[in-house]
Amino acid sequence: KLYHNPSKLVNTTYDYIIVGAGAAGAVVAARLSEDPRISVLLVEAGISNEGIVPATIPLLSLSLTPNTILDWNFTTTPQPGLNNRAISYPRGRVLGGSTSVNYMVYMRGSAEDFDRYASVTGDSGWNWKNMQQYAKKNEKLVAPADSHNMTGEYIPSLHSTSGAISVSLSGNPTPLDSRVIATTQEFSSEFPFNPDLVGGNILGIGWAFASIDNGTRSSSATGYLSPAYGRPNLDIVINAQATKLEETGNFGTIPSFRRVLVAENAGARHEIILSSGAFGTPALLQLSGIGDSTELRAVGVAPVVHNPSVGKNMSDHALLPNVWNVNNPDTYDSIFRNPDLFNASMAQWINNRTGAFASNIANQIGWMRLPESASIFRTVPDPAAGPNSSHFEMIFGNFWLNPTTPAPPAGNFMSITIALISPTSRGSVQISSSNPFIKPLVDPKFLSTNFDIFTLVESVKISKRFLTAKAWKGYVRSGVGELETVKTDAEIEAYVRKVTNTIWHPVGTAMMSAKGASYGVVDPDLKVKGVDGLRVIDGSVLPFVPNAHTQGPIYLIAERGADLIKKDFQAAICLTC
């Protein structure tokens, strides 16, 4: 049952309470409630996704954040690496969490990402091979909105057609498509074509998948929660911000936390699962006395469990929007600017779910490495997950793809927006008050290392080289702003620091580590270290940001997390059976 107000909840005790209905929380709620013996409460601070039409139209995802009712509206602390700019940092606050407002690019990560998670946690269950069973439960490959023949754009055997989230190739061709692919042929050694970006081998440029079903967003709310709504053992409460977890006793010498404050007190017989995302989860742990004791005392929170790793180790993909003027009116800029074209695109989408509105931001993306001879490797070890993982991503947008700077009133554009995939900067999320309604300080420490700035500087030169292929002759006119004029490394660095922002993929703030490790927040089974009755299942457990837009890997983590809980539940009831 869906409750709109936490004070109306009839039950106050459940087997499991999940805090946060985003990518991960929705998966866990749906999977646990498949078992009719398990009662589940899913608590979500935001509103329902039902009836929010722009959130269903893929291209309008650009309008959903920042600073809307669907967004937590975080802002970073001033970032020295970005000339002290404080940048807005959207997070979904709605059923489906950030999957209801995101740009829908869908990947799983590189095989090496998951193998590294397995090796740093000492749990082979996180390795790529084992995680493919969860990829199968998550992905449902469907036809693109325009039903075009997909031959050559993907490898069918790498995909699942039976999972919960609908995934498709772009259903709207753009003038960039043939040019990007022709460049992979002309410059095949530097920019090789990748025949399928989802299968774990991510290097190269290929066709992008998106969580889109028949021209409509597929989110954790539509893919996981909607089919579970009628279950009598699942309650969902929205407009309900959890403000604190309460200590309920102890298990041996360690404290138990099985109650959560959501207007009323709600208690869990088995566990509370924090799925509040990379900002919400560490904040809730800290508000509940789990964190660095000195830092907690400084803001008036009584420490219960000293764990200095809570809120630390944040990593994210910094985003560098490189935009060029092009000689073609057929870019999305025209649609956004011209009410007649906008209305025609909307009418087409309403009529048959096709056209520009049925697609997301990019039809092709590329995953690139710095050359092995790059001078940075003389002083810095390669931070990538392995030799088949990337240092940066190229996102090819048929428009002004710069989320933080509005497009000018005239002109047509293309973007090669760069995401820094293997950053070495690490930031933090830290409450500044014991008041749960005061937002935590979010400090990603963007571009605070030599490796990060080196990589983005090189990526500008590499992107410019990409556009020297024959396919772009007569198409690209000039770089926008300083992009056109910067030449020396110092000039490019100044440009990078001026325009870089984020692609909103924060992870690591409640990172998992091996059992018994002296750092980390959760064990490999996602249970909070030094605490009984509490797990974290969301992006915050990932120790390194993956080679992917993060929803896919987080869906997979959540599928396995739900499996781990179900096994423990079975074991617990068998003690008494």
Ligand SMILES: Cc1cc2nc3c(=O)[nH]c(=O)nc-3n(C[C@H](O)[C@H](O)[C@H](O)COP(=O)(O)OP(=O)(O)OC[C@H]3O[C@@H](n4cnc5c(N)ncnc54)[C@H](O)[C@@H]3O)c2cc1C
């Ligand atoms: C604008 C934007 C664009 C993006 N584009 C892409 C993309 O194209 N492809 C991709 O793969 N990824 C993308 N991402 C990232 C991706 O969506 C996230 O990595 C993923 O959704 C994170 O999953 P999560 O479960 O950790 O957190 P979330 O999905 O953010 O869910 C956390 C949930 O917890 C709720 N919550 C938080 N605190 C509390 C509390 N105290 N009480 C109750 N509820 C609480 C939140 O409201 C939210 O619903 C994008 C993100 C954003 C913001």
